[in-house]
Amino acid sequence: MTEIREFHIAIDDADVEELRFRLARTRWTDQVPGAGSRYGDDVADVKEMARYWAQDFDWRAVERRLNSFPQFVTEIDGTNVHFLHVRSTNPDALPLLLIHGWPGSIMEFVDVIEHLREDFHLVIPSIPGFGFSGPTTATGWHSGRVARAFAELMARLGYGRYGVHGNDGGSIIAPEIGRVDGEHVAGVHVTQIFSFPSGDPAEMEGLTEDDFRRLGVLQNFWENLSGFAKLQQARPQNVAFALADSPAGQLAWTMQLMGEPAVSKDFLLANVAIYWFTGTAGSSARLYFEDAHREGTPTEPTTFPMGVAIFADDFQTIRRFAERDHHNLVHWSEFDSGGHYSGHQVPELLADDLKVYFAKI
Numbered sequence: 001m002t003e004i005r006e007f008h009i010a011i012d013d014a015d016v017e018e019l020r021f022r023l024a025r026t027r028w029t030d031q032v033p034g035a036g037s038r039y040g041d042d043v044a045d046v047k048e049m050a051r052y053w054a055q056d057f058d059w060r061a062v063e064r065r066l067n068s069f070p071q072f073v074t075e076i077d078g079t080n081v082h083f084l085h086v087r088s089t090n091p092d093a094l095p096l097l098l099i100h101g102w103p104g105s106i107m108e109f110v111d112v113i114e115h116l117r118e119d120f121h122l123v124i125p126s127i128p129g130f131g132f133s134g135p136t137t138a139t140g141w142h143s144g145r146v147a148r149a150f151a152e153l154m155a156r157l158g159y160g161r162y163g164v165h166g167n168d169g170g171s172i173i174a175p176e177i178g179r180v181d182g183e184h185v186a187g188v189h190v191t192q193i194f195s196f197p198s199g200d201p202a203e204m205e206g207l208t209e210d211d212f213r214r215l216g217v218l219q220n221f222w223e224n225l226s227g228f229a230k231l232q233q234a235r236p237q238n239v240a241f242a243l244a245d246s247p248a249g250q251l252a253w254t255m256q257l258m259g260e261p262a263v264s265k266d267f268l269l270a271n272v273a274i275y276w277f278t279g280t281a282g283s284s285a286r287l288y289f290e291d292a293h294r295e296g297t298p299t300e301p302t303t304f305p306m307g308v309a310i311f312a313d314d315f316q317t318i319r320r321f322a323e324r325d326h327h328n329l330v331h332w333s334e335f336d337s338g339g340h341y342s343g344h345q346v347p348e349l350l351a352d353d354l355k356v357y358f359a360k361i
Contacts, residue, residue, distance in 0.1 A: 041252045045259075087121050093119055099173050112347040112351050148180050162185065165190065191308070195325045195326075262340070309333045310334045314339050331360060
């Protein structure tokens with residue numbers, strides 16, 4: 001099936017009311033007095049965000065904003081792929097595929113659309129198993145398979161040459177598209193390059209003080225913030241039961257990586273609500289399992305043009321390791337502001353860097 005169908009978001013009033021009902025009847029966990037966030041999300045913080053979700057957050061405003069952009073769905077490799085498709089007024093503009101991560105969604109790029117739409121034809125898909133693409137119904141949906149699906153999407157839209165940008169999990173999928181569709185990919189731009197020390201002591205010789213600072217950021221993340229990844233790589237179904245049943249659970253699971261002051265309450269809750277209303281907590285978590293258990297993961301360096309933008313409060317890519325894994329790294333930008341959700345936090349900076357990169361190549 002290659003049909004592309006128009007799509008419109010319209011969550012039933014009954015589902016919105018059920019959400020409020022469940023939030024009001026949350027059975028809250030205990031917390032050691034004075035512990036704060038030592039063991040994870042502070043109960044007081046999650047309670048306040050749940051109250052805001054139930055009483056102040058305007059889901060219909062999110063719907064209206066998303067529905068202001070053309071949306072479509074098509075079936076690829078047995079699963080639905082939902083996407084925004086915002087064409088430039090310039091017919092010769094370069095098509096640009098923007099790929100979100102976890103626990104994000106297409107909301108990651110809503111704020112950057114207006115800064116890019118004159119220069120690019122924008123295609124913003126929901127990863128299979130995420131958001132309005134709906135749950136996947138088969139095994140094997142790892143990043144490489146997602147990349148092939150997105151390459152097929154761009155071909156189905158008639159784009160013979162296009163650029164790719166990814167954030168978070170999208171920064172893993174984006175280079176995979178360069179591998180599987182290099183004939184058509186003009187270049188790949190990401191906000192993180194996930195290249196780490198191999199264990200060879202020689203790789204560590206000559207690292208700068210700033211390189212060791214970056215290693216410290218990575219070590220802190222692995223030791224203190226990576227529990228979600230380890231669980232989702234090993235037993236994603238176990239946490240899926242709780243997330244599918246409890247909106248407060250979905251909220252807290254998301255807040256461990258996405259919360260104030262880095263992002264606004266409404267941005268956080270728009271992402272959480274998308275997972276809740278589409279029932280994709282479990283299927284999105286499976287991407288971690290599939291990547292961890294994938295056979296035949298490519299290991300050879302990439303050779304297509306690659307660019308990276310690094311924001312101050314985000315994952316800190318180390319250039320030596322990035323160049324080891326990507327032999328045509330032609331663009332490197334660093335910013336003293338912004339964070340992991342740069343498309344929301346500093347959309348003009350991200351948009352300008354994308355324009356510079358794709359003009360360069």
